[in-house]
Amino acid sequence: MNMKAIMIVFKKELTDLLRDKKTVIVGILIPLIIFPIMFGLIGRSVEGNIKKTSENLKIAIQSQDKSQLAVFLKSQKNITVVDSNDIKKDVQEGKIYVGLIIPQNIEESIKDEKSAEIKIIYDDTSQNSNMACNIIKSLIEEYSKEIVKSRLMSKGIDYSILTPINIKEEIAAKDEGGFGKFMLSLLLPLMLIIYGMTGPMAAATDLGAGEKERGTLEPLLTTQAGRMSLLFGKLLSITVMGFMGTVSSIIGLMIGVKAGGSVFGGDMPLLLSPITVIMIGIFVLLIIMVFGALELSISIYARSFKEAQTYLSPLTIIGMAGAYGTYMIDVKNVSTILFNVPLANVSLIIKEFIIGIYNPLHIGMTFGWNLVYIFLAVLFARYMFSKEEVIFRA
Structure with missing residues (x-):
């Protein structure tokens, strides 16, 4: 194995990959663009729905008496009370978010210090209706507490008797941004593993099955560079392209998080220290090297570009299974066995x-x-690259 030959092959393959518009677009530009668009649209859409619902809460109230609860709800500045002849139908059709049915004798029940039952009709398949239902329930609970307070005061009882213990919250985290780091710990490992696995896929497919289809693999084998030099040169170029693709994916993710506004916590990209970024980068690089070698082996085995893509598809499922398997694990209490x-x-x-x-x-x-995984993957790639029946499989 000749180091000079490896570097020549590496530069040649990397130059060819960077010249290939399809590889650059699929591996680098699309991940860089797709996340800002996706997260931006999702974030703005969610924020728009929240604003639309909370600022103009359309409800219908069915009450035969002029109850104080109805008056209280109508007095809220963001609530619009709409007349409805069929509350359930109007909720289903989205004309109103929530319908309230207030019993006729509610004021007498309250006066007699009895409980009253109020029915809330909402659509559990509608995001706006669910949100409106929660807002209305919190307002009714607030009104209910005022009734309890007035009852106790009328009996000369201090209202604080209902809250014998007051809770004071204190965050134990050493630094700020705890929620942002929590969100990052859910999103980032998932994205890094998936894109660490899929990032080198386009390059590996092109340098294996792609060269077979173009008929450029056989001439390459006739050069002075040995097969192992060709293999490691290709692996280095695939690793670099995979790392570039992963970095562009993460940059796109961070831009997307910013574009998504407060829904995704816009300060998340600023939470990681340089040493953390470097350590994460090292382990992502290891993942890229493992999958780069495996993908090149499979690509070399395939007869065509399309066949290589078919063979490589299951690797995506494997990567997602590994990433999602730890999605909700709290690493502060994780078993070393994992x-x-x-x-x-x-x-x-x-x-x-x-x-x-x-x-x-x-x-x-x-x-x-x-x-160990890299060593085994490279051994497998070496085995595939040394088999004549694999190299010239057509």
Whole structure:
């Protein structure tokens, strides 16, 4: 294996990949653009719905008596009371968000210090209706507390008797941005693993099955560079393209989070320290190297570009399974055994880095296992690259 030959092949393959508009668009530009568009649309849509619902809460009230509750609700500045002949139908059709049916004897029940039952009609398939229902319920609870307060005061009882214990919250986190880091610990490992796996896929497919289709693989094998030099040159170029694709995906994700507004917590991209970014980058690079070698092996085996894409599709499911398997795990109470599980260990270590945990045992285990995976993946790629029946499979 000749290091000079490897670097020549690496530069040649990387130059060819960067010249290929399709590879650059699919691997780098699309991830960079798609997240800002997706998160921006989702964020603005959610914020628009929240604003639309909370600022103009359309409800219908059915009350035979002029109850004080109805008067209280009508007095709220963001509530619009709409006349309705069929509350249930109007809720289903979206003409109103919520309907209230207030019993005829509610004022007598309150006066006699009895309980009264109010029916709320809403559509559980409508986001606006669900949101409106929660707002109305909180307003009714507020009104109910005022009734309780007046009852106690009329009996000369201090209202504070209902709250013997007051809760004072204090956040134990060492620094600010706890919620943002929590959201990052959910999103970032998932995205990094998926794009660490899919990032090198386009390049691997092009440098294996793509070269077979174009008829450029055979001439390459006749050069002075040995097969192992060709293999490692291709692997290096695939790793670089995969890393570039992953970085562009994360940049797009961060821009998308910003574009999404307060729904996604716009301050999240500022929460990671340089050392955290570097540590995360190292482990993402390991994932890219593992999958880059596997994808090149599969691509070399395939007869055509289309066949390679078919073979590589199951890898996406494997990557998603590893990422989603740790999605809701709290790393502050995680078992060390999980750091022996492929992909799960990288997801967990990234979660630890995000919240500021640097456990030497976990780092060593994850790093060591991924070196083993890289070694095995490269051995597999070497085996595939050395088989004549695979290289010239048509």
